[in-house]
Amino acid sequence: MSNYIESVLAKTKEKNANEKEFLQAVSEVLETLKPVVERDENYEKTALLERLVEPERIITFRVPWVDDNGKVQVNRGFRVQFNGSIGPYKGGLRFHPSVNQSIMKFLAFEQIFKNALTGLPIGGGKGGSDFDPKGKSDREIMSFCQSFMNELQRHIGHNLDVPAGDIGVGAREIGYLFGQYRKIRNAFEAGVLTGKGLEYGGSLARKEATGFGLIYYMREMLKANNKNFEGKVVTISGSGNVAIYAAQKVMEYGAKVVAMSDSNGCIYDDIGIDLEEIKRIKEVERLRIKEYLKKYPKAQYFENKEGEIPAVYTIKADISLPCATQNDINLETAQLMVKNGVFAVGEGANMPTDIEAINYFLKNGVLLAPAKAANAGGVATSALEMCQNSMRYFWTFEEVDKKLDGIMSNIFKACKDTADEYGLGINYVAGANIAAFKKVSAAMMAQGII
Ligand code: NDP
Numbered sequence: 001m002s003n004y005i006e007s008v009l010a011k012t013k014e015k016n017a018n019e020k021e022f023l024q025a026v027s028e029v030l031e032t033l034k035p036v037v038e039r040d041e042n043y044e045k046t047a048l049l050e051r052l053v054e055p056e057r058i059i060t061f062r063v064p065w066v067d068d069n070g071k072v073q074v075n076r077g078f079r080v081q082f083n084g085s086i087g088p089y090k091g092g093l094r095f096h097p098s099v100n101q102s103i104m105k106f107l108a109f110e111q112i113f114k115n116a117l118t119g120l121p122i123g124g125g126k127g128g129s130d131f132d133p134k135g136k137s138d139r140e141i142m143s144f145c146q147s148f149m150n151e152l153q154r155h156i157g158h159n160l161d162v163p164a165g166d167i168g169v170g171a172r173e174i175g176y177l178f179g180q181y182r183k184i185r186n187a188f189e190a191g192v193l194t195g196k197g198l199e200y201g202g203s204l205a206r207k208e209a210t211g212f213g214l215i216y217y218m219r220e221m222l223k224a225n226n227k228n229f230e231g232k233v234v235t236i237s238g239s240g241n242v243a244i245y246a247a248q249k250v251m252e253y254g255a256k257v258v259a260m261s262d263s264n265g266c267i268y269d270d271i272g273i274d275l276e277e278i279k280r281i282k283e284v285e286r287l288r289i290k291e292y293l294k295k296y297p298k299a300q301y302f303e304n305k306e307g308e309i310p311a312v313y314t315i316k317a318d319i320s321l322p323c324a325t326q327n328d329i330n331l332e333t334a335q336l337m338v339k340n341g342v343f344a345v346g347e348g349a350n351m352p353t354d355i356e357a358i359n360y361f362l363k364n365g366v367l368l369a370p371a372k373a374a375n376a377g378g379v380a381t382s383a384l385e386m387c388q389n390s391m392r393y394f395w396t397f398e399e400v401d402k403k404l405d406g407i408m409s410n411i412f413k414a415c416k417d418t419a420d421e422y423g424l425g426i427n428y429v430a431g432a433n434i435a436a437f438k439k440v441s442a443a444m445m446a447q448g449i450i
Protein backbone atom coordinates (compact mmCIF):
# COMPACT_ATOMS: atom_id res chain seq x y z
CA MET A 1 0.00 0.00 0.00
CA SER A 2 1.28 3.53 -0.66
CA ASN A 3 2.17 5.75 2.30
CA TYR A 4 -0.59 8.15 1.37
CA ILE A 5 -3.25 5.42 1.37
CA GLU A 6 -1.93 3.99 4.62
CA SER A 7 -2.07 7.35 6.35
CA VAL A 8 -5.63 8.06 5.12
CA LEU A 9 -6.73 4.61 6.28
CA ALA A 10 -5.16 5.15 9.70
CA LYS A 11 -6.86 8.55 10.10
CA THR A 12 -10.20 7.14 8.95
CA LYS A 13 -9.93 4.33 11.51
CA GLU A 14 -9.14 6.79 14.25
CA LYS A 15 -12.00 9.12 13.39
CA ASN A 16 -14.62 6.37 12.95
CA ALA A 17 -13.38 3.84 15.46
CA ASN A 18 -16.78 2.39 16.28
CA GLU A 19 -17.97 2.04 12.67
CA LYS A 20 -16.93 -1.50 11.81
CA GLU A 21 -18.84 -1.94 8.55
CA PHE A 22 -17.87 1.49 7.24
CA LEU A 23 -14.19 0.86 7.95
CA GLN A 24 -14.42 -2.52 6.23
CA ALA A 25 -15.87 -0.96 3.08
CA VAL A 26 -13.27 1.84 3.05
CA SER A 27 -10.37 -0.59 3.63
CA GLU A 28 -11.54 -2.88 0.84
CA VAL A 29 -11.60 0.01 -1.64
CA LEU A 30 -8.49 1.93 -0.59
CA GLU A 31 -6.34 -1.20 -0.43
CA THR A 32 -6.96 -1.77 -4.15
CA LEU A 33 -6.17 1.79 -5.28
CA LYS A 34 -2.40 1.79 -4.87
CA PRO A 35 -1.52 1.48 -8.57
CA VAL A 36 -3.72 4.47 -9.50
CA VAL A 37 -2.96 6.73 -6.57
CA GLU A 38 0.78 6.30 -7.01
CA ARG A 39 0.61 7.44 -10.63
CA ASP A 40 -0.55 10.98 -9.81
CA GLU A 41 0.64 13.17 -6.93
CA ASN A 42 -2.41 15.42 -7.32
CA TYR A 43 -4.53 12.97 -5.34
CA GLU A 44 -2.44 13.60 -2.25
CA LYS A 45 -2.01 17.33 -2.97
CA THR A 46 -5.77 17.85 -3.09
CA ALA A 47 -6.50 15.47 -0.18
CA LEU A 48 -8.74 13.58 -2.54
CA LEU A 49 -8.92 10.39 -0.47
CA GLU A 50 -9.61 12.30 2.76
CA ARG A 51 -12.49 14.04 1.00
CA LEU A 52 -13.70 10.77 -0.55
CA VAL A 53 -14.14 9.05 2.83
CA GLU A 54 -15.93 11.97 4.51
CA PRO A 55 -19.67 12.17 3.69
CA GLU A 56 -20.84 15.49 2.25
CA ARG A 57 -23.71 15.36 4.74
CA ILE A 58 -25.39 12.99 7.23
CA ILE A 59 -28.92 13.62 8.42
CA THR A 60 -30.38 11.76 11.42
CA PHE A 61 -33.86 12.33 12.69
CA ARG A 62 -36.60 11.18 15.06
CA VAL A 63 -39.43 9.07 13.60
CA PRO A 64 -42.38 8.87 16.00
CA TRP A 65 -45.43 6.77 15.06
CA VAL A 66 -48.38 5.06 16.73
CA ASP A 67 -48.73 1.25 16.70
CA ASP A 68 -51.98 -0.73 16.51
CA ASN A 69 -52.27 -0.79 20.30
CA GLY A 70 -52.22 2.99 20.44
CA LYS A 71 -48.68 2.99 21.82
CA VAL A 72 -46.21 5.63 20.64
CA GLN A 73 -43.04 4.18 19.10
CA VAL A 74 -39.87 6.10 18.27
CA ASN A 75 -37.31 5.06 15.67
CA ARG A 76 -34.21 6.72 14.27
CA GLY A 77 -34.09 7.81 10.63
CA PHE A 78 -30.96 8.36 8.52
CA ARG A 79 -29.95 9.77 5.18
CA VAL A 80 -26.29 9.79 4.23
CA GLN A 81 -25.55 12.08 1.26
CA PHE A 82 -22.05 10.83 0.62
CA ASN A 83 -20.90 12.12 -2.75
CA GLY A 84 -22.81 14.24 -5.26
CA SER A 85 -20.04 14.91 -7.74
CA ILE A 86 -21.51 12.97 -10.66
CA GLY A 87 -25.22 13.49 -10.05
CA PRO A 88 -27.97 13.77 -7.43
CA TYR A 89 -27.37 11.49 -4.42
CA LYS A 90 -28.96 8.16 -5.25
CA GLY A 91 -29.44 5.04 -3.19
CA GLY A 92 -31.97 2.96 -1.33
CA LEU A 93 -33.64 3.06 2.07
CA ARG A 94 -33.18 0.11 4.42
CA PHE A 95 -35.67 -0.65 7.20
CA HIS A 96 -34.12 -3.25 9.51
CA PRO A 97 -33.52 -3.32 13.29
CA SER A 98 -29.74 -3.60 12.73
CA VAL A 99 -29.54 -0.23 10.94
CA ASN A 100 -27.06 2.22 12.49
CA GLN A 101 -24.74 4.96 11.25
CA SER A 102 -21.93 2.54 10.38
CA ILE A 103 -24.19 0.42 8.17
CA MET A 104 -25.69 3.52 6.52
CA LYS A 105 -22.23 4.93 5.80
CA PHE A 106 -20.84 1.68 4.38
CA LEU A 107 -23.83 1.34 2.08
CA ALA A 108 -23.62 4.98 0.93
CA PHE A 109 -19.86 4.67 0.37
CA GLU A 110 -20.31 1.54 -1.77
CA GLN A 111 -23.08 3.29 -3.66
CA ILE A 112 -20.74 6.07 -4.86
CA PHE A 113 -18.64 3.56 -6.80
CA LYS A 114 -21.53 1.39 -7.91
CA ASN A 115 -23.38 4.36 -9.33
CA ALA A 116 -20.26 5.58 -11.13
CA LEU A 117 -19.89 2.16 -12.77
CA THR A 118 -23.40 2.35 -14.26
CA GLY A 119 -22.19 5.20 -16.49
CA LEU A 120 -25.33 7.16 -15.55
CA PRO A 121 -25.37 10.58 -13.82
CA ILE A 122 -26.03 9.56 -10.19
CA GLY A 123 -24.11 10.32 -6.99
CA GLY A 124 -23.93 8.12 -3.89
CA GLY A 125 -26.34 8.11 -0.95
CA LYS A 126 -28.23 5.75 1.35
CA GLY A 127 -30.76 5.95 4.13
CA GLY A 128 -33.12 4.04 6.31
CA SER A 129 -34.18 3.33 9.83
CA ASP A 130 -33.84 0.82 12.66
CA PHE A 131 -37.59 0.20 12.26
CA ASP A 132 -38.42 -3.53 12.05
CA PRO A 133 -41.18 -4.15 9.47
CA LYS A 134 -41.55 -7.83 10.45
CA GLY A 135 -44.91 -8.63 11.97
CA LYS A 136 -46.25 -5.08 11.46
CA SER A 137 -49.71 -4.48 10.02
CA ASP A 138 -50.19 -2.55 6.79
CA ARG A 139 -51.48 0.38 8.80
CA GLU A 140 -48.41 0.41 11.02
CA ILE A 141 -46.12 0.32 7.95
CA MET A 142 -48.05 3.25 6.44
CA SER A 143 -47.94 5.22 9.67
CA PHE A 144 -44.18 4.71 9.96
CA CYS A 145 -43.53 5.62 6.30
CA GLN A 146 -45.59 8.81 6.60
CA SER A 147 -43.73 9.94 9.70
CA PHE A 148 -40.37 9.06 8.10
CA MET A 149 -41.26 11.17 5.05
CA ASN A 150 -42.47 14.12 7.16
CA GLU A 151 -38.81 14.76 7.91
CA LEU A 152 -37.05 13.21 4.90
CA GLN A 153 -38.97 15.42 2.45
CA ARG A 154 -36.92 18.47 3.47
CA HIS A 155 -33.74 16.79 2.28
CA ILE A 156 -34.65 15.12 -1.02
CA GLY A 157 -35.74 16.15 -4.52
CA HIS A 158 -35.36 14.92 -8.09
CA ASN A 159 -32.28 17.12 -8.62
CA LEU A 160 -30.98 16.67 -5.09
CA ASP A 161 -31.39 13.19 -3.66
CA VAL A 162 -33.50 10.29 -4.94
CA PRO A 163 -34.14 7.39 -2.53
CA ALA A 164 -35.43 3.93 -3.50
CA GLY A 165 -35.83 0.50 -1.83
CA ASP A 166 -33.40 -1.84 -0.09
CA ILE A 167 -33.92 -4.45 2.66
CA GLY A 168 -37.43 -4.06 4.10
CA VAL A 169 -38.43 -1.40 1.58
CA GLY A 170 -40.28 -2.50 -1.56
CA ALA A 171 -43.13 -1.24 -3.72
CA ARG A 172 -45.58 -1.02 -0.79
CA GLU A 173 -43.32 1.23 1.28
CA ILE A 174 -42.29 3.37 -1.71
CA GLY A 175 -46.01 3.92 -2.40
CA TYR A 176 -46.69 5.21 1.13
CA LEU A 177 -43.54 7.36 1.06
CA PHE A 178 -44.43 8.84 -2.32
CA GLY A 179 -48.01 9.58 -1.26
CA GLN A 180 -46.83 11.52 1.78
CA TYR A 181 -44.20 13.43 -0.21
CA ARG A 182 -46.80 14.41 -2.82
CA LYS A 183 -49.24 15.55 -0.16
CA ILE A 184 -46.69 17.72 1.66
CA ARG A 185 -45.20 19.25 -1.49
CA ASN A 186 -48.53 19.59 -3.27
CA ALA A 187 -46.85 18.58 -6.52
CA PHE A 188 -46.40 15.40 -8.54
CA GLU A 189 -42.62 15.18 -8.69
CA ALA A 190 -42.34 11.62 -9.97
CA GLY A 191 -38.53 11.57 -10.08
CA VAL A 192 -38.06 12.07 -6.33
CA LEU A 193 -38.27 8.33 -5.58
CA THR A 194 -37.68 5.23 -7.68
CA GLY A 195 -39.10 1.74 -7.45
CA LYS A 196 -42.57 3.27 -7.73
CA GLY A 197 -45.65 1.30 -8.76
CA LEU A 198 -46.30 1.12 -12.49
CA GLU A 199 -49.54 3.10 -12.11
CA TYR A 200 -47.81 6.26 -10.90
CA GLY A 201 -44.46 6.58 -12.65
CA GLY A 202 -42.58 3.38 -11.92
CA SER A 203 -40.42 1.72 -14.55
CA LEU A 204 -41.13 -1.65 -16.05
CA ALA A 205 -38.36 -4.12 -15.11
CA ARG A 206 -37.22 -2.14 -12.01
CA LYS A 207 -38.55 -4.91 -9.76
CA GLU A 208 -36.57 -7.54 -11.66
CA ALA A 209 -33.53 -5.36 -12.35
CA THR A 210 -31.09 -6.15 -9.52
CA GLY A 211 -31.50 -9.92 -9.80
CA PHE A 212 -31.58 -9.96 -13.61
CA GLY A 213 -28.61 -7.57 -13.73
CA LEU A 214 -26.57 -9.82 -11.43
CA ILE A 215 -27.07 -12.74 -13.80
CA TYR A 216 -26.30 -10.62 -16.90
CA TYR A 217 -23.03 -9.55 -15.27
CA MET A 218 -22.20 -13.14 -14.33
CA ARG A 219 -23.06 -14.40 -17.81
CA GLU A 220 -20.36 -12.08 -19.19
CA MET A 221 -17.93 -13.04 -16.43
CA LEU A 222 -18.44 -16.76 -17.06
CA LYS A 223 -18.18 -16.28 -20.83
CA ALA A 224 -14.85 -14.46 -20.45
CA ASN A 225 -13.59 -17.50 -18.53
CA ASN A 226 -15.03 -20.10 -20.93
CA LYS A 227 -17.85 -21.15 -18.63
CA ASN A 228 -21.65 -20.82 -18.55
CA PHE A 229 -24.79 -21.43 -16.45
CA GLU A 230 -26.09 -24.43 -18.39
CA GLY A 231 -26.78 -27.40 -16.05
CA LYS A 232 -25.11 -25.76 -13.04
CA VAL A 233 -26.39 -26.19 -9.48
CA VAL A 234 -27.04 -22.86 -7.75
CA THR A 235 -27.74 -21.94 -4.13
CA ILE A 236 -29.05 -18.50 -3.13
CA SER A 237 -28.80 -16.80 0.23
CA GLY A 238 -31.94 -14.72 0.78
CA SER A 239 -35.43 -14.90 -0.69
CA GLY A 240 -36.25 -11.21 -1.09
CA ASN A 241 -36.41 -8.98 -4.14
CA VAL A 242 -32.84 -9.56 -5.35
CA ALA A 243 -32.79 -13.31 -4.63
CA ILE A 244 -36.11 -14.04 -6.36
CA TYR A 245 -35.27 -12.35 -9.67
CA ALA A 246 -31.70 -13.68 -9.71
CA ALA A 247 -33.25 -17.14 -9.34
CA GLN A 248 -35.69 -16.49 -12.18
CA LYS A 249 -33.02 -15.36 -14.65
CA VAL A 250 -30.47 -18.04 -13.75
CA MET A 251 -33.15 -20.69 -14.27
CA GLU A 252 -33.93 -19.17 -17.67
CA TYR A 253 -30.24 -19.66 -18.50
CA GLY A 254 -30.50 -23.38 -17.74
CA ALA A 255 -29.22 -23.60 -14.15
CA LYS A 256 -30.99 -25.43 -11.32
CA VAL A 257 -31.63 -23.50 -8.07
CA VAL A 258 -31.72 -26.05 -5.23
CA ALA A 259 -31.67 -23.82 -2.13
CA MET A 260 -32.91 -20.42 -0.96
CA SER A 261 -33.03 -18.96 2.55
CA ASP A 262 -34.26 -16.29 4.94
CA SER A 263 -32.71 -15.19 8.22
CA ASN A 264 -34.14 -18.26 10.02
CA GLY A 265 -32.89 -21.01 7.72
CA CYS A 266 -32.90 -22.52 4.25
CA ILE A 267 -34.97 -24.83 2.13
CA TYR A 268 -33.32 -27.47 -0.02
CA ASP A 269 -35.13 -29.08 -2.92
CA ASP A 270 -32.82 -31.19 -5.06
CA ILE A 271 -35.20 -31.35 -8.01
CA GLY A 272 -35.12 -27.54 -8.21
CA ILE A 273 -37.10 -24.91 -6.32
CA ASP A 274 -40.59 -23.88 -7.42
CA LEU A 275 -40.09 -20.12 -7.70
CA GLU A 276 -43.81 -19.32 -8.06
CA GLU A 277 -44.33 -20.83 -4.60
CA ILE A 278 -41.46 -18.70 -3.20
CA LYS A 279 -43.04 -15.60 -4.75
CA ARG A 280 -46.39 -16.46 -3.16
CA ILE A 281 -44.77 -17.01 0.26
CA LYS A 282 -42.50 -13.95 0.19
CA GLU A 283 -44.07 -11.33 -2.10
CA VAL A 284 -47.75 -11.97 -1.40
CA GLU A 285 -48.15 -13.63 2.01
CA ARG A 286 -44.91 -12.29 3.62
CA LEU A 287 -44.30 -15.56 5.50
CA ARG A 288 -41.18 -17.50 6.56
CA ILE A 289 -39.48 -19.65 3.92
CA LYS A 290 -40.17 -22.80 5.94
CA GLU A 291 -43.75 -22.50 4.65
CA TYR A 292 -42.44 -24.05 1.38
CA LEU A 293 -42.53 -27.49 3.01
CA LYS A 294 -46.32 -27.36 3.31
CA LYS A 295 -46.63 -27.67 -0.47
CA TYR A 296 -43.42 -29.67 -0.96
CA PRO A 297 -43.09 -32.05 2.01
CA LYS A 298 -40.21 -33.89 0.30
CA ALA A 299 -38.05 -30.75 0.37
CA GLN A 300 -35.83 -30.23 3.43
CA TYR A 301 -35.49 -27.32 5.85
CA PHE A 302 -32.27 -26.52 7.73
CA GLU A 303 -32.40 -23.98 10.51
CA ASN A 304 -29.58 -21.47 11.04
CA LYS A 305 -27.74 -21.85 14.33
CA GLU A 306 -26.06 -19.01 16.18
CA GLY A 307 -22.30 -18.97 15.58
CA GLU A 308 -22.46 -21.61 12.83
CA ILE A 309 -22.10 -21.36 9.05
CA PRO A 310 -25.47 -20.22 7.61
CA ALA A 311 -27.25 -23.40 6.47
CA VAL A 312 -27.54 -22.34 2.83
CA TYR A 313 -23.74 -22.32 2.43
CA THR A 314 -23.39 -25.91 3.66
CA ILE A 315 -25.17 -27.21 0.56
CA LYS A 316 -23.10 -28.45 -2.37
CA ALA A 317 -23.25 -26.15 -5.40
CA ASP A 318 -21.37 -24.96 -8.48
CA ILE A 319 -22.45 -21.35 -8.12
CA SER A 320 -23.45 -19.40 -5.02
CA LEU A 321 -25.43 -16.15 -5.01
CA PRO A 322 -25.36 -14.26 -1.70
CA CYS A 323 -28.44 -12.02 -1.99
CA ALA A 324 -29.32 -11.33 1.67
CA THR A 325 -27.10 -9.08 3.75
CA GLN A 326 -23.54 -7.96 4.57
CA ASN A 327 -20.83 -10.26 5.97
CA ASP A 328 -22.83 -13.41 5.26
CA ILE A 329 -19.64 -15.19 4.12
CA ASN A 330 -16.55 -15.28 6.32
CA LEU A 331 -13.33 -17.23 5.83
CA GLU A 332 -14.68 -20.44 7.36
CA THR A 333 -17.75 -20.30 5.12
CA ALA A 334 -15.64 -19.54 2.05
CA GLN A 335 -13.40 -22.53 2.80
CA LEU A 336 -16.39 -24.85 3.01
CA MET A 337 -17.86 -23.44 -0.21
CA VAL A 338 -14.62 -24.04 -2.13
CA LYS A 339 -14.37 -27.54 -0.67
CA ASN A 340 -17.93 -28.20 -1.83
CA GLY A 341 -17.07 -27.23 -5.41
CA VAL A 342 -18.29 -23.63 -5.75
CA PHE A 343 -16.44 -22.08 -8.71
CA ALA A 344 -18.31 -18.77 -9.01
CA VAL A 345 -19.88 -16.37 -6.49
CA GLY A 346 -22.22 -13.53 -7.50
CA GLU A 347 -22.74 -10.81 -4.91
CA GLY A 348 -26.37 -9.68 -5.19
CA ALA A 349 -26.21 -8.27 -1.66
CA ASN A 350 -23.98 -5.36 -0.61
CA MET A 351 -20.67 -6.50 0.93
CA PRO A 352 -21.85 -10.08 1.60
CA THR A 353 -18.26 -11.38 1.63
CA ASP A 354 -15.75 -10.18 4.22
CA ILE A 355 -12.21 -9.24 3.21
CA GLU A 356 -10.59 -12.52 4.33
CA ALA A 357 -13.17 -14.51 2.41
CA ILE A 358 -12.69 -12.37 -0.72
CA ASN A 359 -8.95 -13.02 -0.61
CA TYR A 360 -9.52 -16.73 -0.09
CA PHE A 361 -11.85 -16.94 -3.10
CA LEU A 362 -9.40 -15.05 -5.31
CA LYS A 363 -6.47 -17.18 -4.20
CA ASN A 364 -8.43 -20.31 -5.03
CA GLY A 365 -9.44 -19.15 -8.50
CA VAL A 366 -13.12 -18.64 -7.65
CA LEU A 367 -14.77 -16.20 -10.06
CA LEU A 368 -16.12 -13.47 -7.79
CA ALA A 369 -18.63 -10.96 -9.18
CA PRO A 370 -18.20 -8.00 -6.79
CA ALA A 371 -21.30 -6.33 -5.36
CA LYS A 372 -20.65 -2.78 -6.47
CA ALA A 373 -20.45 -3.96 -10.06
CA ALA A 374 -22.67 -7.03 -10.12
CA ASN A 375 -25.70 -5.65 -8.25
CA ALA A 376 -25.66 -2.26 -9.99
CA GLY A 377 -28.59 -3.25 -12.20
CA GLY A 378 -31.11 -2.08 -9.61
CA VAL A 379 -29.79 1.43 -9.28
CA ALA A 380 -29.07 1.62 -13.02
CA THR A 381 -32.72 0.88 -13.72
CA SER A 382 -33.67 3.42 -11.05
CA ALA A 383 -31.73 5.95 -13.12
CA LEU A 384 -33.68 4.80 -16.18
CA GLU A 385 -36.86 5.36 -14.16
CA MET A 386 -35.71 8.93 -13.42
CA CYS A 387 -35.01 9.39 -17.11
CA GLN A 388 -38.52 8.22 -18.08
CA ASN A 389 -40.03 10.47 -15.39
CA SER A 390 -38.17 13.48 -16.80
CA MET A 391 -39.43 12.68 -20.28
CA ARG A 392 -42.98 12.10 -18.93
CA TYR A 393 -42.91 8.92 -20.98
CA PHE A 394 -42.18 5.24 -20.52
CA TRP A 395 -40.36 2.42 -22.23
CA THR A 396 -41.60 -1.17 -22.69
CA PHE A 397 -40.30 -4.00 -20.52
CA GLU A 398 -38.18 -5.24 -23.42
CA GLU A 399 -36.64 -1.80 -23.97
CA VAL A 400 -35.67 -1.37 -20.31
CA ASP A 401 -34.42 -4.95 -20.03
CA LYS A 402 -32.26 -4.52 -23.13
CA LYS A 403 -30.73 -1.31 -21.77
CA LEU A 404 -30.10 -3.09 -18.45
CA ASP A 405 -28.37 -5.98 -20.22
CA GLY A 406 -26.19 -3.49 -22.13
CA ILE A 407 -25.28 -1.60 -18.94
CA MET A 408 -24.33 -4.79 -17.06
CA SER A 409 -22.25 -6.06 -19.99
CA ASN A 410 -20.43 -2.70 -20.10
CA ILE A 411 -19.80 -2.83 -16.35
CA PHE A 412 -18.25 -6.27 -16.65
CA LYS A 413 -16.11 -5.05 -19.55
CA ALA A 414 -14.91 -2.09 -17.47
CA CYS A 415 -13.98 -4.43 -14.58
CA LYS A 416 -12.17 -6.86 -16.88
CA ASP A 417 -10.38 -4.22 -18.97
CA THR A 418 -9.18 -2.49 -15.79
CA ALA A 419 -8.07 -5.79 -14.23
CA ASP A 420 -6.17 -6.58 -17.46
CA GLU A 421 -4.60 -3.11 -17.62
CA TYR A 422 -3.21 -3.43 -14.09
CA GLY A 423 -2.26 -7.11 -14.38
CA LEU A 424 -4.84 -8.22 -11.81
CA GLY A 425 -6.05 -11.44 -13.49
CA ILE A 426 -9.55 -12.40 -12.31
CA ASN A 427 -9.53 -9.86 -9.48
CA TYR A 428 -12.66 -8.05 -10.65
CA VAL A 429 -13.02 -6.63 -7.12
CA ALA A 430 -9.97 -4.45 -7.69
CA GLY A 431 -11.01 -3.93 -11.33
CA ALA A 432 -14.37 -2.51 -10.22
CA ASN A 433 -12.88 -0.32 -7.48
CA ILE A 434 -10.24 1.18 -9.74
CA ALA A 435 -12.58 1.79 -12.69
CA ALA A 436 -15.13 3.50 -10.44
CA PHE A 437 -12.53 5.49 -8.53
CA LYS A 438 -11.08 6.91 -11.76
CA LYS A 439 -14.46 8.33 -12.73
CA VAL A 440 -15.43 9.73 -9.33
CA SER A 441 -12.00 11.20 -8.64
CA ALA A 442 -11.91 12.88 -12.06
CA ALA A 443 -15.28 14.52 -11.35
CA MET A 444 -14.12 15.64 -7.90
CA MET A 445 -10.82 17.04 -9.26
CA ALA A 446 -12.64 18.98 -11.97
CA GLN A 447 -14.92 20.63 -9.43
CA GLY A 448 -12.15 21.97 -7.20
CA ILE A 449 -11.84 21.73 -3.44
CA ILE A 450 -15.45 21.34 -2.35
P1 NDP B 1 -35.51 -7.79 0.83
O1 NDP B 1 -35.95 -7.11 2.05
O2 NDP B 1 -36.45 -7.96 -0.30
O3 NDP B 1 -34.94 -9.25 1.19
C1 NDP B 1 -33.90 -9.41 2.09
C2 NDP B 1 -33.58 -10.89 2.22
O4 NDP B 1 -32.37 -11.05 2.95
C3 NDP B 1 -34.63 -11.66 3.00
O5 NDP B 1 -34.68 -12.98 2.56
C4 NDP B 1 -34.11 -11.55 4.43
O6 NDP B 1 -34.58 -12.55 5.30
C5 NDP B 1 -32.62 -11.70 4.20
N1 NDP B 1 -31.90 -10.99 5.27
C6 NDP B 1 -31.96 -9.69 5.54
N2 NDP B 1 -31.23 -9.37 6.60
C7 NDP B 1 -30.69 -10.50 7.03
C8 NDP B 1 -29.84 -10.80 8.09
N3 NDP B 1 -29.41 -9.87 8.94
N4 NDP B 1 -29.45 -12.09 8.22
C9 NDP B 1 -29.89 -13.02 7.36
N5 NDP B 1 -30.74 -12.79 6.32
C10 NDP B 1 -31.13 -11.54 6.17
O7 NDP B 1 -34.19 -7.01 0.35
P2 NDP B 1 -33.48 -6.99 -1.07
O8 NDP B 1 -33.65 -8.30 -1.75
O9 NDP B 1 -33.88 -5.75 -1.75
O10 NDP B 1 -31.96 -6.81 -0.63
C11 NDP B 1 -31.07 -7.92 -0.45
C12 NDP B 1 -29.63 -7.43 -0.54
O11 NDP B 1 -29.41 -6.87 -1.85
C13 NDP B 1 -29.23 -6.33 0.44
O12 NDP B 1 -27.87 -6.51 0.78
C14 NDP B 1 -29.37 -5.05 -0.38
O13 NDP B 1 -28.57 -4.02 0.14
C15 NDP B 1 -28.90 -5.54 -1.73
N6 NDP B 1 -29.32 -4.77 -2.89
C16 NDP B 1 -30.63 -4.51 -3.14
C17 NDP B 1 -31.01 -3.83 -4.27
C18 NDP B 1 -32.44 -3.59 -4.63
O14 NDP B 1 -32.68 -3.03 -5.71
N7 NDP B 1 -33.40 -3.99 -3.84
C19 NDP B 1 -30.00 -3.31 -5.21
C20 NDP B 1 -28.66 -3.71 -4.90
C21 NDP B 1 -28.35 -4.40 -3.78
P3 NDP B 1 -35.64 -12.17 6.45
O15 NDP B 1 -36.93 -11.96 5.76
O16 NDP B 1 -35.65 -13.35 7.36
O17 NDP B 1 -35.12 -10.93 7.12
Ligand code: 2IT
Pocket (backbone or CB within 6 Å): 090, 091, 092, 093, 114, 162, 163, 164, 165, 166, 194, 350, 375, 376, 378, 379, 380, 382
Ligand atom coordinates in the same frame (compact mmCIF):
# COMPACT_ATOMS: atom_id res chain seq x y z
O1 2IT C 1 -28.03 -1.07 -3.04
C1 2IT C 1 -28.64 -0.59 -4.03
O2 2IT C 1 -28.06 -0.31 -5.07
C2 2IT C 1 -30.09 -0.38 -3.91
N1 2IT C 1 -30.67 -0.70 -2.89
C3 2IT C 1 -30.85 0.25 -5.04
C4 2IT C 1 -30.73 1.75 -4.98
C5 2IT C 1 -31.57 2.52 -5.97
O3 2IT C 1 -31.52 3.76 -5.87
O4 2IT C 1 -32.26 1.94 -6.80
